[in-house]
Amino acid sequence: MLDEFKKFILKGNVVDLSTGVIIGAAFGNIVTAFTKGIVEPILGIFGGGPNPDLKLKLGEKTIDVVKKTANGTEETVKEIVPILQLDIGAIVGAFIGFLITAAVIFFVIVKPANKLISLMKKEEAAAPPAAPAADIVLLTEIRDLLKK
Numbered sequence: 001m002l003d004e005f006k007k008f009i010l011k012g013n014v015v016d017l018s019t020g021v022i023i024g025a026a027f028g029n030i031v032t033a034f035t036k037g038i039v040e041p042i043l044g045i046f047g048g049g050p051n052p053d054l055k056l057k058l059g060e061k062t063i064d065v066v067k068k069t070a071n072g073t074e075e076t077v078k079e080i081v082p083i084l085q086l087d088i089g090a091i092v093g094a095f096i097g098f099l100i101t102a103a104v105i106f107f108v109i110v111k112p113a114n115k116l117i118s119l120m121k122k123e124e125a126a127a128p129p130a131a132p133a134a135d136i137v138l139l140t141e142i143r144d145l146l147k148k
Contacts, residue, residue, distance in 0.1 A: 027109070031101045039100050054092060059083035 008014065065079045132140075 027105070028101075031104050034104065035097055035100050054087075054089035056086040056088050057082040057084075058086065 060080050060082055062078050062080055064076050066074050067077050068074055
């Protein structure tokens with residue numbers, strides 16, 4: 001069982017995948033810093049901040065709140081508070097952050113990697129086929145002589 005486990009761990013796919021996850025996590029920190037440090041302040045000029053203040057209130061109720069007045073006495077005040085409040089702004093902010101992250105990853109990693117792969121495939125296609133091994137050549141000659 002230990003030998004099988006060792007073979008599994010030492011397979012190239014497992015090592016490549018784990019390396020990719022680690023690099024991806026490190027790159028995620030770079031994208032997060034870029035988004036928070038550059039993109040969100042620019043968006044904040046137009047939208048008022050990274051998470052728009054969009055709250056959906058579902059139902060309201062009145063509660064009694066005790067407040068201290070300026071002279072030190074307490075008085076009971078009625079306040080209307082939402083029963084359930086959905087923070088749509090946080091979802092919109094997270095969605096915008098996701099789109100920015102996806103765009104940065106696409107244009108910084110995926111697009112250049114695809115270009116590099118296509119260039120490598122063109123070079124492989126342009127290269128002449130490798131010459132057959134010496135034993136293959138010898139066997140081919142023997143076959144041709146036997147046919148004659």
